[in-house]
Amino acid sequence: MAEQVGTLRRAPLSRDRILRAAVALADGAGIGSLSMRNLAQDLGVVPMALYKHVANKDELLDGMIDVVVGEIDPLVPDADWKHALRERILSARQALRRHPWAPLAIESRSMATPAILAYLDSMVGRLRAGGFSADLAHHVMHAMGSRILGFSQELFDPSRQAGRSGTAEPDPPAALPPEIAARFPHLAEIATAASHDDASVVGPGCDDQFEFEFALDLLLDGIERLHRRGWTSRHVPR
Structure with a gap:
């Protein structure tokens, strides 16, 4: 770890280096520890040096989210829509499990980041390529909610209800x-x-991974049935 920190401090300061150092800081000490001052200290620079690459903390958080989204595997090529979406969603879940602060950070943003928009666009694109109408794809994305990004608001998770995020094991x-x-x-x-x-x-x-996959498969199976039926939300006059 000390060798890694030394390498970081010797590397030229850049936006990418700042973002990855911020991700490492949040991973190790929690998102609450993230400040420009703490980040500058980890990088061995003065805080003002950071502002040449990130305008403020909001831009820093957006960039950190995009770093995490960049860890998600691409869609499986030449796979049917259901398998491709399932594999990528589970990859997204693993990425977010490596960064426990990320779900709440994503939820906190007033606008989706460029990487999130690109990710969602590609998922809708795979649905459309799989023969889904724009109407059904619209409702699928609503039904999936944050699960499309690999996380969900756990109904029985007290830390989520309290608005906190961490790596502590559940009771x-x-x-x-x-x-x-x-x-x-x-x-x-x-x-x-x-x-x-x-x-x-x-x-x-509770086995969070089991619960996540259980709900994901319920949704995907139901979506598959609607797709086969040619479902539409448009009301047909009686």
């Missing part, structure tokens, strides 16, 4: 307090219904 499932369980019996029933593997790569608790 094992716990039974709801009796008074809460009595008031909300159906939630109590499913709270610990799934099997949990302490040796899972995603840690104890």
